[in-house]
Structures are given as C-alpha cells and as structure tokens.
Amino acid sequence: MNDGRDRLRIAVQKSGRLSEASLDLLRRAGLAFRASRDKLFLYGENLPVDVLLVRDDDIPGLLVEGSCELGIVGRNVLDEQRLAGGEAAAPVALLDLGFGGCRLAIAVPDGGTIESIGDLAGLRIATSYPALLADWLRAQRIEAEVVLLAGSVEIAPRLGKAHAICDLVSSGATLAANQLRELTTVLRSEAVLAASPRPRGAAATQLVERLGARIAGALSGAGARLLMLQAPRAALPAITRLLPSREAPSVLGLDGRPDDVAMQALCSASLDWQHLEELKRLGARGVMVLNVERMLA
Ligand code: ATP
Ligand code: MG
Structure with a gap:
C-alpha cells in the first residue's frame, strides 16, 4: 500500500487493556487471522489485511510514517503524541470504538491543602502525559511544573517527587488505594480507529473505507x-x-x-x-x- 506493499496493515496493542477488544472488533468486522510464529503479526486470511501487534505508544508513529494504514489506540495516546509532535502531520481519528474508556485526571493527596485547581499554581505535577497536561495548564492559565514519570505515577506524592499527579483513571480504585482524590478531568478518552495521514493509492483508500464502514457496522449492530x-x-x-x-x-x-x-x-x-x-x-x-x-x- 505505502512503500509498495500490496496488503493493508492495522496496528493493534500487543498485550494490554485494548488488545482483546481490538481483535474482537476486527473479527466482528469479518476479518479472520492466522498468527505468525513470533506472535508479532496476524495474517489476514480472507482479505488483504494484516494486523501488527505492537506497544500502544508506537501506534501513532507507525501511522505517521505510513508503515500501517490503520491503528486502534487510546485517544489519550493519540492526542499526547499529536501535541508533542508539534507541526508534523498527525494520524486522523476516524471512529470512537466504545471500549477502553478512561479519563486523564489530576489527583491530589487526600486531606491535603490542594482544594481547587487554582491551588495547583507553583506546584509540581507528575505525569506520563506531559504534553496533554501542559496544554491543559496553559488553557487554565495555571503555572505549574510538569514532572515526567514513565510509570508508577500514583506513588510520586508519597515519594516527595510531586504535589499532585495527572494520570489515567477508570474506576478510581488505584487512586483510593494510594490515598489520592480526583480534583478534575483533563481529557476523556476511549479507543479510536485512527488512520495514517500519508496519501495512499486508490486500492488502499478503498480498502480503508470498506473496513471503516464494516467496523462502524459492527459497532452500531451491537445491541440493536x-x-x-x-x-x-x-x-x-x-x-x-x-x-x-x-x-x-x-x-x-x-x-x-x-x-x-x-x-x-x-x-x-x-x-x-x-x-x-x-x-x-x-x-x-x-x-x-x-x-x-x-x-x-
Ligand atoms: P503497552 O505495553 O502497550 O505500552 P500500556 O501499559 O501503555 O501498554 P495499558 O495499561 O494496557 O497500556 O492501557 C492501554 C490504554 O487503555 C490506555 O492508553 C488507555 O487509553 C486505556 N485505559 C482504559 N482504562 C485505563 C486505566 N484505568 N488505566 C490506564 N489505561 C486505561
Ligand atoms: Mg503504552
């Protein structure tokens, strides 16, 4: 499709919260797959469409460079990389998929002195989503320091690394277990079907449209x-x-x-x-x- 391939590629999270639901959706859209021996690749048996199994953070990059035409990824990851990437062409979100729902939220220690978002001024906030957080702070006209942490963000306040955190929440159980209280929501997110911004040939464009329509059909049929x-x-x-x-x-x-x-x-x-x-x-x-x-x- 791009780079002379004659098969379409869809990037999907290899193992994590989105993996099962993503593959299930592709099956409901009528795709049948055979796994490669290394389990990094699913070969499409009934359409010229293959699935690449990767870390979710790699999906926007694969779409931008055109190595994959479609991807299933959280809106949080897509928006973070779009903001961090600045001017570079960003993947296009085609459809909300109705799973992987969560919110990027700011949380503060229970019983502490931070009571409203205004109290965040001058404080340190730990996050794995620095671009989304910085963007939100700018919009709220709050000057705070963004501390980048790759994981275990929720323990940063106890370690004295930050006063507050900005992290993904679904049930809120992890926050409660760490004596943190949600202050505000920065972004609501769910899994989306995203497309490469790179121009494609007519055959690939047609196949992307056909898959998009099938996936939309599988979603709207669910529960009807x-x-x-x-x-x-x-x-x-x-x-x-x-x-x-x-x-x-x-x-x-x-x-x-x-x-x-x-x-x-x-x-x-x-x-x-x-x-x-x-x-x-x-x-x-x-x-x-x-x-x-x-x-x-
Ligand atoms: P990978 O190894 O692929 O990088 P990961 O650890 O970054 O995996 P997961 O924890 O599997 O990613 O989460 C994948 C996506 O699931 C998140 O980016 C987000 O869109 C969604 N999600 C839904 N609920 C939650 C939650 N409670 N915590 C984290 N992510 C969630
Ligand atoms: Mg990841």
Missing part, C-alpha cells in the same frame, strides 16, 4: 434489535411512540386486511418485556424480536 409485528393500522402512532427506535419503522400493507399492517423497526437494546407487553395491549400480534448481528448503513 429488529422488532417485527402486525397491528391495527389505527394503533400505529401509539406503537411508534412507545418504541426505543433509532429510525422510523417500515410499514407494509397486508393482503385482504386493509385495517391491519405489518411493521419492522430497528430498536436499541433497551427494548424489553415491558415494551412487548405494552405493544400487545395496543393490539399488536405476532410480536418478534431478533438480535441484529451486523449492519451496513
């Missing part, structure tokens, strides 16, 4: 239900109002029964037994709910 029923035509407005529906239902006439219709509606996963009982009460018959496996808009 197809509702089918028959009902008196007069009950249609009341039935339509009741449905947790994503779009207007399709309504079909029935041969020899001018007062009745058949209806199909795409609903969200919140369609439950109570909805079905209400539908019956409104005169619906033959009510059927089917899981939607995949969808192409």
Whole structure:
C-alpha cells in the first residue's frame, strides 16, 4: 500500500487493556487471522489485511510514517503524541470504538491543602502525559511544573517527587488505594480507529473505507434489535411512540386486511418485556424480536 506493499496493515496493542477488544472488533468486522510464529503479526486470511501487534505508544508513529494504514489506540495516546509532535502531520481519528474508556485526571493527596485547581499554581505535577497536561495548564492559565514519570505515577506524592499527579483513571480504585482524590478531568478518552495521514493509492483508500464502514457496522449492530409485528393500522402512532427506535419503522400493507399492517423497526437494546407487553395491549400480534448481528448503513 505505502512503500509498495500490496496488503493493508492495522496496528493493534500487543498485550494490554485494548488488545482483546481490538481483535474482537476486527473479527466482528469479518476479518479472520492466522498468527505468525513470533506472535508479532496476524495474517489476514480472507482479505488483504494484516494486523501488527505492537506497544500502544508506537501506534501513532507507525501511522505517521505510513508503515500501517490503520491503528486502534487510546485517544489519550493519540492526542499526547499529536501535541508533542508539534507541526508534523498527525494520524486522523476516524471512529470512537466504545471500549477502553478512561479519563486523564489530576489527583491530589487526600486531606491535603490542594482544594481547587487554582491551588495547583507553583506546584509540581507528575505525569506520563506531559504534553496533554501542559496544554491543559496553559488553557487554565495555571503555572505549574510538569514532572515526567514513565510509570508508577500514583506513588510520586508519597515519594516527595510531586504535589499532585495527572494520570489515567477508570474506576478510581488505584487512586483510593494510594490515598489520592480526583480534583478534575483533563481529557476523556476511549479507543479510536485512527488512520495514517500519508496519501495512499486508490486500492488502499478503498480498502480503508470498506473496513471503516464494516467496523462502524459492527459497532452500531451491537445491541440493536429488529422488532417485527402486525397491528391495527389505527394503533400505529401509539406503537411508534412507545418504541426505543433509532429510525422510523417500515410499514407494509397486508393482503385482504386493509385495517391491519405489518411493521419492522430497528430498536436499541433497551427494548424489553415491558415494551412487548405494552405493544400487545395496543393490539399488536405476532410480536418478534431478533438480535441484529451486523449492519451496513
Ligand atoms: P503497552 O505495553 O502497550 O505500552 P500500556 O501499559 O501503555 O501498554 P495499558 O495499561 O494496557 O497500556 O492501557 C492501554 C490504554 O487503555 C490506555 O492508553 C488507555 O487509553 C486505556 N485505559 C482504559 N482504562 C485505563 C486505566 N484505568 N488505566 C490506564 N489505561 C486505561
Ligand atoms: Mg503504552
């Protein structure tokens, strides 16, 4: 694709919080893979698409240099490297993927003297996300010192290395275990599908678009239900109002029964037994709910 390859490459985290969900999503988008012996590479068996298994921090760089056309990475990593990289072309975020949710938050020692973000002025804040933190401090017009730590950021206050930390949080259990309290959120993040900013040939562009559409389809299909029923035509407005529906239902006439219709509606996963009982009460018959496996808009 770039550099004369004839197969597309998708970069995915090798082992970590995003690995399983990323590969699962690619499978739901219809890709089948065979692992290489060194487990660094998954060979696509049914499309000219391979998966490169790497550290998540390497994914933006692989996209910028064009070694991979697509990647699945946390928005936090993508934005950090975009800000740190300055002028260089950055990967393009195509889709939010609905997993890997977390927030980059500033936390301070429990029971300490830092009570509002204004109190951070003049203090030291430890983080593995210096560019995102510096950007946030600039926007808030707070002058504080950013201390770069590669890991174990949460113990920095106890070691006397910093007064506060700026780190990723999901449940907050790690903060609590270290007697830290969340002060404010710097960035909300989740896994995104990102694309290389490098120009590609027509075949690669087409394949990237096709995969993007399939992945979007796998995401929107997840949890969707197809509702089918028959009902008196007069009950249609009341039935339509009741449905947790994503779009207007399709309504079909029935041969020899001018007062009745058949209806199909795409609903969200919140369609439950109570909805079905209400539908019956409104005169619906033959009510059927089917899981939607995949969808192409
Ligand atoms: P690698 O070895 O690939 O560099 P890592 O240790 O940097 O792995 P993980 O801890 O697996 O990365 O996290 C990967 C991503 O998962 C994060 O960048 C973030 O987007 C997301 N994530 C979700 N919840 C959390 C959390 N509680 N802590 C850290 N990351 C989280
Ligand atoms: Mg990493």
